Amino acid sequence: MTVSDTNTSIPYYGGEKESLFFTEGVRAFLLFVGSLIAFLLFWEIGARAEWFASGMPTASETLKELWWWVTNPFFNNGPNDLGIGWNLLISLRRVAIGYFLASIVAVPLGILMGISSVARKGFNPYVQLLKPISPLAWLPLGLYVFRDSEVTGVFIIFISSIWPTLINTAFGVANVDQEYLDVAQTLGASRLRTIFKVIIPAALPNIVSGLRISMGIAWLVIVAAEMLLGTGLGYFIWNEWNNLYIPNILVAIFIIGLVGLILDSIFAAVERFVVFGRNS
């Protein structure tokens, strides 16, 4: 008997062992592809047989439209005929500015609220009152105060994406493991050094999940807000609704979803990077 033979002498009791090609991942992929084909077929046949509203575009028509928009993203024939790439960049730019401003307010304020229970109790009523307000409720006020649709868009993103980051940061900072603080204290670390070297890194997983939720909300809100502003993906949808051209609306919906997915994946990757074996 050679050493290589020992493998075969272990009896197989079932379970665990999986065939090489039919793993869980492969099966899930097949389910995905299968259901997608079924859905597209149902759509195609249904649209042709006019099961849905009359004038509902077929799947093939919509996919053709999608292909055209994706391959011609950047053209500019005036504000009502703008490539989807430009509209996407305009939306992303608004989100980026509003979200960035919200983050640079929310993170430091959240840290303050996490560290000082007086600040937490003092500011909490504002947070709790303002958090549940629908972002669109701010729109008329923004337009009146700023007299500018661009600034108003950024303002709406700011006011709606500030809360999750603020709340999560305050929570993370307030719940930093007492042992880490004890270590810093026994070493005689200054308050500032403790904040920057211990409290913020310890709260980072919470801060990043707050930023992730905020980003999701910013992306949700921009589309709604842009329907009432001048440009961007939201306006694109509104414009196509006025043209009553449904395939383009479906194209825009798909692209909005795809971009949201990509943005969320970026933050998911950052989250994994800051966890270091902690469960979050």
Add this chain to the structure above:
Amino acid sequence: MNSATPVDTYSPTAQLSIRNVAKVFWGKKDLFSKLSGKKSKDFVAIENISLDIEPNTFVTIIGPSGCGKSTLLNMIAGLSDITAGEILFNNHPISGPGPDRGMVFQNYALMPWMTVEDNIRFAVETVYPKWSAKQVNRTITEHIQLVGLTGAEKKHPHELSGGMRQRVGIARALAFSPQILLMDEPFGALDALTRGFLQDEIERIWEQQRKTVIMITHSIEEALLLSDRIVMMTRGPAARVDEVLDVPFPRPRNREIIDQHPAYHDLKAEMESHLFRETRAVEEARISG
């Protein structure tokens, strides 16, 4: 019951002198707590403890669960306020935490986002902000070597086993050269085998450095292997020092032959009966209370 140090006869050579120390956790009795039903009573954790610790001795504190051992250690570390009495360290009363006392935590308390090296660097740089990078690095390398973790410098704590993490905890506490090392059940979270390895390691390091150590433990064998003096505390609330035992075994000690010393079994029996009595009383109090 003979008190540890008779009142008012303090040792003049003591490095650390605990004098009539008490700790009360004050209950909530303000109007708001009364109205919201959160009123709580005062809790006397430690009633009156006096203890002198000479330099270069290894002292172990042993006692039943919840007897205030950790509270006492936290007061020495300066993490917990002293309600009454005083603790003198080099003849100066302790008023807060400081790097002259190094602390080893039961759950290691390593920063998970820092590598092994950076955990130690954080301690050294905090205590000696004026040191050159070269000096800091040399100290880090020395101490990683001391606890036998060379090669793991760049690893994060979650990549290490419990025993390895506590080695980092010990290296961190020693790296900034405290005068006294405080260890709060340092091996409590480890399995028996790893525990034994680390005890041997502590014994070896102690022979090299002979630093004053105050260690809390639940294990009689651990106390007998490592300490020069064993402080036995009574059960809480209002815990006191019951008795202080001197451990006469010669050093360096070896776990295999230490039980051949004529005093070993008497000491062990005495500790066992003490712990047994106190622990049973705790359980009885819990049933009747």
